[in-house]
Amino acid sequence: MHYQKLNSFPKNFLWGASISAYQAEGGTNEDEKLASIIDKYIHPEGVASFEVASDFYHNYKEDIKLFAELGLKAFRFSIAWTRIMTFDNKKVNEKGIDFYHNIIDECIKYGIEPIVTMYHFDLPYYLEEKGGWLNRQTIDYFLEYAQVLFQEYGGKINYWLTINEQNTMILHPGAIGLPVSGNLPTKKELFQMNHHVLLAQAKVFKIYHELSATGNIGPAINLTAMYQATAAPEDAIAAHNWETLRGWSFLDVAVRGSYNYLFEKYLQDRELYPTIEKNDFKTLAAGKPDFIAINYYSTATIAASKNDGTDESARAGDQQIMLGEEGVYRAAENPYVDKTPYGWVVDASGLRLTLRKLYDRYELPILITENGYGAPDKMDSNGEIHDIERIDYLRKHIRAIQEALTDGVQVLGYLPWSAIDVVSTHQGFNKRYGFIYVDRTDTDLKELARVKKDSFYWYKKVISQNGLDE
Numbered sequence: 480m481h482y483q484k485l486n487s488f489p490k491n492f493l494w495g496a497s498i499s500a501y502q503a504e505g506g507t508n509e510d511e512k513l514a515s516i517i518d519k520y521i522h523p524e525g526v527a528s529f530e531v532a533s534d535f536y537h538n539y540k541e542d543i544k545l546f547a548e549l550g551l552k553a554f555r556f557s558i559a560w561t562r563i564m565t566f567d568n569k570k571v572n573e574k575g576i577d578f579y580h581n582i583i584d585e586c587i588k589y590g591i592e593p594i595v596t597m598y599h600f601d602l603p604y605y606l607e608e609k610g611g612w613l614n615r616q617t618i619d620y621f622l623e624y625a626q627v628l629f630q631e632y633g634g635k636i637n638y639w640l641t642i643n644e645q646n647t648m649i650l651h652p653g654a655i656g657l658p659v660s661g662n663l664p665t666k667k668e669l670f671q672m673n674h675h676v677l678l679a680q681a682k683v684f685k686i687y688h689e690l691s692a693t694g695n696i697g698p699a700i701n702l703t704a705m706y707q708a709t710a711a712p713e714d715a716i717a718a719h720n721w722e723t724l725r726g727w728s729f730l731d732v733a734v735r736g737s738y739n740y741l742f743e744k745y746l747q748d749r750e751l752y753p754t755i756e757k758n759d760f761k762t763l764a765a766g767k768p769d770f771i772a773i774n775y776y777s778t779a780t781i782a783a784s785k786n787d788g789t790d791e792s793a794r795a796g797d798q799q800i801m802l803g804e805e806g807v808y809r810a811a812e813n814p815y816v817d818k819t820p821y822g823w824v825v826d827a828s829g830l831r832l833t834l835r836k837l838y839d840r841y842e843l844p845i846l847i848t849e850n851g852y853g854a855p856d857k858m859d860s861n862g863e864i865h866d867i868e869r870i871d872y873l874r875k876h877i878r879a880i881q882e883a884l885t886d887g888v889q890v891l892g893y894l895p896w897s898a899i900d901v902v903s904t905h906q907g908f909n910k911r912y913g914f915i916y917v918d919r920t921d922t923d924l925k926e927l928a929r930v931k932k933d934s935f936y937w938y939k940k941v942i943s944q945n946g947l948d949e
């Protein structure tokens with residue numbers, strides 16, 4: 480639909496940016512932080528590990544000052560479970576508790592809304608050794624951790640995100656890292672873990688609301704709309720399979736409290752159905768989110784499955800590069816879209832479509848907690864970083880949000896990935912997303928100096944005028 484005039488962004492629109500603890504902080508062994516699964520994963524030679532990352536642990540004050548200069552109205556970061564819980568008699572690590580108070584207070588000082596992700600891929604290794612999410616007890620550990628967070632920070636935080644990209648964790652575990660054994664969990668195990676994570680999340684929604692807190696809490700899923708490769712009816716069925724299994728199957732449980740019928744059938748038919756205890760459905764139905772957060776990068780294009788052993792193509796998939804699944808769907812190319820240097824589809828209209836579909840389905844406010852352009856940015860001889868492709872990407876996506884707002888979708892804010900360069904989940908430090916450049920490479924830490932990219936100045940202007948130029 481073309482409009483004569485687009486709506487303006489709401490006055491209180493949360494213009495922001497995001498990071499996660501393990502990808503930005505470093506200081507992995509400091510102040511009695513415990514190891515997380517990420518710290519124990521295999522790091523391929525020559526690719527940045529997370530030990531120093533962007534050194535946000537030591538630089539957070541200067542970095543938040545830069546975020547204030549950028550004009551951010553909101554800053555999304557995650558809390559490292561392993562800095563907070565000690566799993567011994569002490570129960571909590573006061574230094575970790577203080578660290579996040581400091582970050583939150585620093586944000587508030589500059590009028591930046593702190594938005595907290597409670598868990599962004601970095602499960603404590605202590606729990607992993609006990610079976611991780613395969614072990615039902617992990618639900619109780621998450622609940623205990625959540626209670627500590629609500630008690631400590633509840634008065635200062637208006638937006639909580641429970642779990643970052645549960646669907647990436649379950650569908651693309653390899654994108655987050657590879658255990659030393661080299662073995663990822665089986666599909667059956669993954670869907671059992673999925674069930675436990677969903678229970679943990681529902682319980683946390685419930686306890687948060689019982690505290691009669693004034694803030695909001697929601698899940699954060701990696702969501703992308705899809706296209707069918709052709710007008711063939713079989714492609715349409717396959718595309719619907721994908722859309723359901725990749726996104727709705729997670730959100731239907733989080734929001735409606737029940738398993739999607741098609742997802743249930745898929746799990747049963749493939750003998751992947753998890754063990755579900757008597758009261759689990761009650762528990763799932765009892766926890767409700769106030770809003771939905773989505774991380775949006777790309778769209779997917781889907782063709783009918785051939786079911787002949789070739790649906791799972793040989794190309795490497797990650798959280799955005801889709802793989803086929805035998806008997807369910809095949810990956811197809813979309814000739815109408817560009818790609819980033821890392822092969823992720825660039826599709827701003829796909830964001831508008833994703834927002835519409837999400838709002839249609841659940842009618843809850845939406846917060847966009849990630850979106851961005853990963854590229855091997857380089858500093859030129861004048862010490863400048865001209866990231867024009869990123870500006871172009873962000874401009875188009877911001878326009879798409881404005882269109883979705885004009886359509887009538889309720890969007891609370893936009894927090895692109897990433898506020899500052901961070902270590903990519905599986906592609907090191909060369910793949911950058913930040914408005915602020917961190918001067919280091921995969922192998923050379925240099926001084927870790929901060930340099931504002933062209934996108935910094937551009938985004939600052941967008942925020943200051945509450946939207947794009949006409």
Ligand code: BG6
Pocket residue numbers: 499502643644647701774798849853896902903904905906910
């Ligand atoms: C999202 C994750 O899937 O994508 C982030 O929530 C991640 O943690 C981001 O960094 C970009 O992905 P990558 O693999 O390029 O770092």
